């Protein structure tokens with residue numbers, strides 16, 4: 008039985024800071040029980056600000072990063088190093104620091120393949136999605152398809168999308184655990200995403216959203232709107248789902 012908690016913060020800066028502290032203590036708790044721990048990162052302004060707040064936190068040194076694996080919920084299908092890739096922004100905000108100074112093994116950073124024809128790259132979003140599914144399976148418990156994600160972070164767009172699962176898009180019903188996306192209403196148009204099957208396998212799903220433009224869809228998701236219209240409604244963790252909002256994004260939730 009999955010439980011749900013909605014936590015409202017006064018503003019976006021406090022939301023990012025509080026989410027960073029929450030994630031660090033969640034990792035500490037998880038590491039007292041098992042290793043490795045697996046965290047799925049998200050793109051978007053709140054997701055990246057949260058990583059930057061971890062980089063600024065004195066608590067960051069309390070986590071044993073050698074036992075952490077990092078994944079992505081989605082990626083913009085762009086060449087390696089493109090500043091618009093979620094991976095690039097995450098590395099700049101935090102991951103390069105963790106690798107350089109806190110013992111995070113570079114091979115524990117599992118980026119979704121970039122567009123290209125080099126090793127580890129892909130020529131289409133579908134090829135990238137298939138390659139990522141193989142990597143997920145390699146780190147999965149026996150008989151499973153994805154790792155036992157301890158925390159899966161998701162931002163939410165004004166249209167209620169999470170990861171790159173957009174309203175009325177085919178990826179909402181895609182089989183398997185990853186999918187290629189074309190025609191994304193949020194640029195760039197081509198993306199790679201986890202599916203709801205992968206998202207639902209996470210122990211905890213945390214939806215982080217800030218801004219008045221998210222209020223209507225946050226309220227719709229929390230009240231159980233149709234997934235085709237508000238995909239965030241299916242952002243549900245196996246054990247627990249947290250909605251971490253600022254006051255503006257929570258303003259229509261009753």
Ligand SMILES: O=C(O)[C@H](O)[C@@H](O)[C@H](O)[C@H](O)COP(=O)(O)O
Pocket residue numbers: 049050051052053054081082083093161162163164165168169170171193217
């Ligand atoms: O690749 C992406 O763009 C993100 O993964 C996307 O799912 C994002 O999290 C939401 O669009 C919210 O983004 P903002 O927090 O910037 O509104």
